[in-house]
Amino acid sequence: MISELNIVLKNLLLALTYAYFFISVGIFANELKQGEKLYNDNCAACHRVKSFTVGPSLVEISKKYSKEKEKSFLNWTNNPGKINPKTIQMPAMSHLGDPALKMVHKYVLHATKSVKETKSRHGFTPFKRPEPKYPYVKRSYMPFASPAAIAVVLNDQFSLSWDASIKRLRYGFSTANVFFSGESALDKAEKLILYKETSSQFWPFINDEQIEYQGYKLKDGTPTFMYQAGNIHITERIIQGPKVRSFVRQFTVKGSNSGAVIDLSHDGNVTIMPNKGVLERNQLTLTEKELAQFSITVTMND
Template identity: 30%
Template sequence: MAGLKYDKVRFMVSPGSTVRITLENVDEMMHNMLIVKPETRVSVVKAAETMGERGVEHDFIPKSSNVLESTPLLGPGGQASILFKVPDKETVYPYVCTYPAHGMVMYGAIYATRSPDDLPPLDEDPNIPEQVRNQMAASMSLHPYPRDMPTLTRLFMPESSPAAIAVGMEKEQSYNWDAGYSFLRYVWDGGYIDVANQWDGKAHEVAKIKGDIYYRNTTGFPFRVSHQDSVPQHEFQGYRMIDGYPRFKYDMGDITVSELILPAQTTPGFRIEYVLENVDQPIWYALSDNDEIRVEVSKGTIEGDMVKLTPDQAQEFTISIISEE
């Protein structure tokens, strides 16, 4: 967070879930964050403005039933978290900074929804600040990357071999899959890529990520065959599009792996659906070391930093990775 804006102007949650939201003030001014009831942002901001001199000692949080959760005022370098129990109703919950003169420009929206495809495009979203909508509209007109998701682009990506594949998913999630090494490199939240230079005769340039990386592969090729120290030789065999998403295929010896990466229901987060053919030995799957990440497996058992699967379990399983920041 810097200037009169939050670094994320909207995000999605599942109705009935509980989410932790951490606010870190990297600005030179004081800020807070209030989550308020639908369509009450302006009234809460006006109530905070009437607090006058006594506002600071109360963190400019007005006494109002419209305020659902809040952080205190944070000075430069300050940090605070909110645990928000999302009601079961599908709706939009605004969040806002109520420090004087901030509330009319510094706000965002929590979409509690079971239908993420129904979100409006960022440049048309009435629940985020107008200046952000205008910036998005200008960016889209200047940088011709695809707006419709999912989408796929083969180009040079940071921290990757020349065979990188960028995939923009729904729910503002994107990832980089390295076909040169047959594994996922990293996943980010908040946008896709700025590839304007790809249309300017500079195809050798490295693309810029639009958003924040929250997951990095720290283990390399994740599979082990027979025992947890045995990394198999592997070879990329291409991909096939499934409803707009690539299903990657690669061999590791006699075993054929199909890998499909999709956004998780709770974001930021994603899931990897694996199908393995010709498995007759135990399979180990190495988990990467990332802070504030929750890992869930559909089959097998987690033993330390590995998932152990029997040959039967390894034929079809899912790894889900959810950011808890």
């Protein structure tokens, strides 16, 4: 009798265990499914399973937030910080709520079981720019200039930054990539600047910012900038000078009914040679006739 009861109890226990097992597996699978949907709707845009895209891969995330670190996962997703400076900031996922975020965490751990990280970002081969043909013109965020700057790269050693916001040349520099990434390395860039214009205004007729920038012509890789100050039309061609680290600015000025004194104040050890007019203490005086067409050669002194 007792043994019969025992068997019944044992069977009952076994049945209960099975039921518990299947229910819990069912709940778990359901949570995973929900976690997967939540991941697809809210996270997949930036986090892929195997590879770094906008943010780290699930493989990387799963290493950082193991099963035991669910709480840290919740802390981060509710209020993310920024670890990798090269990525964009992750938005907070607090609107999903902790129960949903826990399901996402479960899914992350599940989806990354025995999955290895693929190394390359996006899986794209990084673009390798071909060897440049000098000279060339390139618009870029540049240091010590407005975001509307234009780089005139004369050769592998010398370039200029011409700023379309103020319609004038800002500086000359030793050609280096650091000049094409905005203000990301100012200290490094500063050391490579060889020549810098310091006058508050270049053309005497009008404030630099009021000059209308009209664009540039591109011939043989060098630009002729076109701009207008009231009725005065100016073109400024920039070409390679007689030395590697030198440049020539060829100007035409139409519509001026007087001469002008142009302020060529600057920093840097250079020699400035105008082809017309009188240059004294960096002030270039031109008659009305000379102003119509003149050039300035600037050479870095070694």
